[in-house]
Amino acid sequence: MTQTWCEKEIPPLPGEIRALLVDRHGVLWIGTSGQGLVRYQDGKYSFLRKTDGLTSDYVKSLAEDREGSLWIGTRDGLSQLTDVKFPLTKPPKIQLSKTLWRWVLAQRGCLGGQQRRTDLL
16 A cells, blocks of 8 residues: 655644544644644634534544544543534433443554543543
């Protein structure tokens, strides 16, 4: 498999960048520490934040699955972006057992999980 690299200059983005991903459409996704998820497309930035339905404004990791969904790992949980329209629905809070699994995602599926104690999601 041959990988092609290209260099592209983009305007500065204030704050700390924690994750980068270029999706199958060539869109640059930027995970930030405090500004949420940033999409850079056609020379413009657009933001998805906790107030829009993201689990946290502190993004730690980004992955794209085979179906084209974008998975956003944040310090407070995992969000899934299923299309480029930025879905704005918030998941309901549910009562779970006191064990929460944090899954590690890989390009070809789930690698495993880590558990921690919690009272309510």
